Amino acid sequence: MKGLRRAVAGVAVAGVIAGLVLSSSALAQDASPTPDEEIVFVAGTTNDMRTVNPLRAFEAPEFEVMDLNYDLLISYSKDDLAAVPSLATEWAQSEDGLTWEINLRDDVTWHDGEPFTANDVVYTYNLIAENELSGVNYLPFTDSIEVVGDYTFTWTTTEPTTAPLTPPYIYILPEHIWGEMDLAEVKKFKNYPNMIGTGPFQLTEWEKGQSWTMEANPDYWGGAPKIDKYIVRKYDNEEAMVTALREGEIDYIGDLSIDLFESLEGVEGITTNVGPETAFAQMSFPQCVPDSPDADVDCTSTTGHPALYDHDVRLAIVYAINKQEIVNRVLQGYGSVGTTVIPPYNRWRVEPAELIEYDPAEANRILDEAGYVDTNSDGVRNMPGGGDELNFRFYLRSESQESTTAGEFIAGWLQDIGITTEIKSVTDSKLTDLYIANDFDLYIWGWGVEPDPDFQLSTYTTRECGFWSDTCYANPEYDALYEQQQIASSIEERAAIIDEMQQIIYDDIPETVLYNYNSLEAYDSAEWTGLEENLSPKPQGFLWQQYGRHTALTVVPLALAGPSTNPVGDTGISAGVWLGLIGAIALIVVIVALVRRGRSEEDLA
Amino acid sequence: MGSGRFLLGKALQAVLTLFFILTFNFFLFRVITDDPVKLLTRTQGVELSEEQQQQLKEDLGLLKPLPQQFVGYLGDTLRGDLGISTFVAPGESVTSLLSGTLPKTLILVGTSTIASVTLGLVLGIYGGWKRGRALDMSSMTGSLVLYSMPEFVLGILLLLLFTKYLHLFPSGGYKSVQGNFTGVAYVVDVLNHMVLPWITLTLAYIGEYYLVMRSSLLDVLGEDYITLARAKGIREKFVLRRHAVRNALLPSVTLIALSFGFILGGAITVELVFSYPGLGKLSFDALNQFDYPVLQGIFLVFSVAVLIANLAADLLYGYLDPRVRTSR
Numbered sequence: 001m002k003g004l005r006r007a008v009a010g011v012a013v014a015g016v017i018a019g020l021v022l023s024s025s026a027l028a029q030d031a032s033p034t035p036d037e038e039i040v041f042v043a044g045t046t047n048d049m050r051t052v053n054p055l056r057a058f059e060a061p062e063f064e065v066m067d068l069n070y071d072l073l074i075s076y077s078k079d080d081l082a083a084v085p086s087l088a089t090e091w092a093q094s095e096d097g098l099t100w101e102i103n104l105r106d107d108v109t110w111h112d113g114e115p116f117t118a119n120d121v122v123y124t125y126n127l128i129a130e131n132e133l134s135g136v137n138y139l140p141f142t143d144s145i146e147v148v149g150d151y152t153f154t155w156t157t158t159e160p161t162t163a164p165l166t167p168p169y170i171y172i173l174p175e176h177i178w179g180e181m182d183l184a185e186v187k188k189f190k191n192y193p194n195m196i197g198t199g200p201f202q203l204t205e206w207e208k209g210q211s212w213t214m215e216a217n218p219d220y221w222g223g224a225p226k227i228d229k230y231i232v233r234k235y236d237n238e239e240a241m242v243t244a245l246r247e248g249e250i251d252y253i254g255d256l257s258i259d260l261f262e263s264l265e266g267v268e269g270i271t272t273n274v275g276p277e278t279a280f281a282q283m284s285f286p287q288c289v290p291d292s293p294d295a296d297v298d299c300t301s302t303t304g305h306p307a308l309y310d311h312d313v314r315l316a317i318v319y320a321i322n323k324q325e326i327v328n329r330v331l332q333g334y335g336s337v338g339t340t341v342i343p344p345y346n347r348w349r350v351e352p353a354e355l356i357e358y359d360p361a362e363a364n365r366i367l368d369e370a371g372y373v374d375t376n377s378d379g380v381r382n383m384p385g386g387g388d389e390l391n392f393r394f395y396l397r398s399e400s401q402e403s404t405t406a407g408e409f410i411a412g413w414l415q416d417i418g419i420t421t422e423i424k425s426v427t428d429s430k431l432t433d434l435y436i437a438n439d440f441d442l443y444i445w446g447w448g449v450e451p452d453p454d455f456q457l458s459t460y461t462t463r464e465c466g467f468w469s470d471t472c473y474a475n476p477e478y479d480a481l482y483e484q485q486q487i488a489s490s491i492e493e494r495a496a497i498i499d500e501m502q503q504i505i506y507d508d509i510p511e512t513v514l515y516n517y518n519s520l521e522a523y524d525s526a527e528w529t530g531l532e533e534n535l536s537p538k539p540q541g542f543l544w545q546q547y548g549r550h551t552a553l554t555v556v557p558l559a560l561a562g563p564s565t566n567p568v569g570d571t572g573i574s575a576g577v578w579l580g581l582i583g584a585i586a587l588i589v590v591i592v593a594l595v596r597r598g599r600s601e602e603d604l605a
Numbered sequence: 606m607g608s609g610r611f612l613l614g615k616a617l618q619a620v621l622t623l624f625f626i627l628t629f630n631f632f633l634f635r636v637i638t639d640d641p642v643k644l645l646t647r648t649q650g651v652e653l654s655e656e657q658q659q660q661l662k663e664d665l666g667l668l669k670p671l672p673q674q675f676v677g678y679l680g681d682t683l684r685g686d687l688g689i690s691t692f693v694a695p696g697e698s699v700t701s702l703l704s705g706t707l708p709k710t711l712i713l714v715g716t717s718t719i720a721s722v723t724l725g726l727v728l729g730i731y732g733g734w735k736r737g738r739a740l741d742m743s744s745m746t747g748s749l750v751l752y753s754m755p756e757f758v759l760g761i762l763l764l765l766l767f768t769k770y771l772h773l774f775p776s777g778g779y780k781s782v783q784g785n786f787t788g789v790a791y792v793v794d795v796l797n798h799m800v801l802p803w804i805t806l807t808l809a810y811i812g813e814y815y816l817v818m819r820s821s822l823l824d825v826l827g828e829d830y831i832t833l834a835r836a837k838g839i840r841e842k843f844v845l846r847r848h849a850v851r852n853a854l855l856p857s858v859t860l861i862a863l864s865f866g867f868i869l870g871g872a873i874t875v876e877l878v879f880s881y882p883g884l885g886k887l888s889f890d891a892l893n894q895f896d897y898p899v900l901q902g903i904f905l906v907f908s909v910a911v912l913i914a915n916l917a918a919d920l921l922y923g924y925l926d927p928r929v930r931t932s933r
Contacts, residue, residue, distance in 0.1 A: 210779075213782070231783055236886060240879065241776070429893070429895050
């Protein structure tokens, strides 16, 4: 009786399992690629996306999504990142230089089918200019921005400026959606689902913390992309991500760490790319002097070490740092010694007039001369007159291996000149709190710099203290130059001013640029083409996350003629499942057998 | 006397502990964050005027006296309102965030715990019973190695072996990002992603149960009543099953109950190795980004789970060992 029941149960279990196996095998076959299979390009990242509201975004993946979902008014040329038409077709400055008249394309529609007009551009620019939202630095001296015709608008300024050619890095938003909300709602707007833009892709799926999918816009005014979908997948483990690229699960990785990048070099079917040096890491010094005369800046609660307000100490520290050694040993050559605050790929960069090079003897001499001597013979220098020791809190980013290692090297070099540090490893969020509160002595962080340096240069102005300023650096002369470069009448004039600004930062040392570093990328070249051919800018460019997103429009499977030969990632069910299922069946069989045997013997006893 | 009062006592104890947990959870986060409004404005990138900040504080109930805030918090929590995420998923309610991740962790960590408990106990009983045999020696060595190896190291080794060299399993996540599977194919796809973290967790914890079970069985086998049972002529199998194992199980029950409590804590390191979006990864993200409402919610779920598991262990003890019920 009992035995029969168990036998029936056993048969039922076996039946269910067999059914599962058979049906899944059938479905697995369905899932394998067919000629009408979608063309999907998948990228891996370790950086998460949190918001797609352009007014709140600050992480790289957020900008990547918005770059594809929206258009700029004026975009970047492929070879040298010069201003080229995008939504704007032509632009002209009035005789007095105060008014720009800008004509727009008349064949653009939003993702929801509404026509795009000058009202949208004027709405977006006014929203940002009037409320001083993120991006306002691209719209300096704005007097008014007005619609002239359906596809024409004017931008009037109080000073002549070439700012429209920067070009403004402001995504053009649809007035028929954003215009319905008041300012508070606009700032809180989630912008997903239904992220309406005019760009070549639209964000259609977003599994927070895991992946996000952008679908191609077949009606894109610049021509439909050749892929159907672009998916970004978030990994918490870079090693697993690199394995996924080798396995063909994903097709592209940007921002690789050096060791993993080198592990991919020479791998068959994978092409690596050493991208341009668009970013730098800097070590910042507190500049918020407590008794600062500047009324805009409240520095009463700053906790920076007083020695660091002294230019001599900062200069000595720069002399003590062997930047070339960091490039060689930490970056393993994928970068260059840092000097000015605009990195090498940028055409606005200037090299400093006189380079401060590694010279610990000079560092010691400067400190001795300035009176920072070791008064209590404990090996650490003291403030002049025998005050506090030169012992600095040194914050390093737990999220960046390279900057942490560089920081450890620097701590050693500072020790050599009688300065001690207490290294503290913190998350980026924590470091943000610390630098905004001026609660640090030293820290290392970095910047990625846009083709136009306006924003980067703005971060050193006095009014950015408490916002973007790394150090609360305050220099009226620099602030004046910043405004002058915005109203320069020619590229040459602007370049001369920007050269001077870079030199000022280099000489004043509110922070010292430690190194510039390459962006390291790799992609599955056994499957894809259209990337390497379209590197931007020239000569050393990006494969994928470019200004002007050229490859997003050109990337295409090698076998476009017959997508059937192009397996789309891991759509099939891997052998692993079979192993797992077989294991599960074996386990069940064993357990059932054991139970039955045990029971039957017990019955006998 | 009897089990009624025993049950009641245990339940009362649990309720008291729950109250303590809620209190602690409330005050802990009041101590960590000095100014939640500042935190909110930073993470949401919104600049607020003094009045707006004041207004926000009023809206959030931060201007009320602390006891009143506490009562409000208790009420909200009991209604299932755990607040709004500030950074991990800005604007989303913590409850929905938790209910999205909880099942994923439950499936992965829950089933792997059951597997490692089963295997560990079976091997442990066998090892204690047939001490010194080849199987005992090999599972002893294996258990010690796996038990002492950090689980994320084991995870990375398995990842390299199965994904990089054997090309068997996907590298991470809980499902494929492309090819929208439905029905059985979806289940298979999800299982396929779960195999590696599952094996990792199962292997990593077998040793714990194996070692405890084996040593307590060895202790029990030396007792007089076992000798007596044998002297009575009871067959060895039933000496083991009815006399030895039942008593030797007690230490394991505690261990198992605790492990089940910790299931909801997720498996932070393993989930990170395999980018598996469970509670462990969520707590890692929340901690990294100072998302206090989410952390508060996770803490609550976690401590309640441990509480329930302990309660279950107590009750199970009462069943396994009648002495527990009547003592006191």
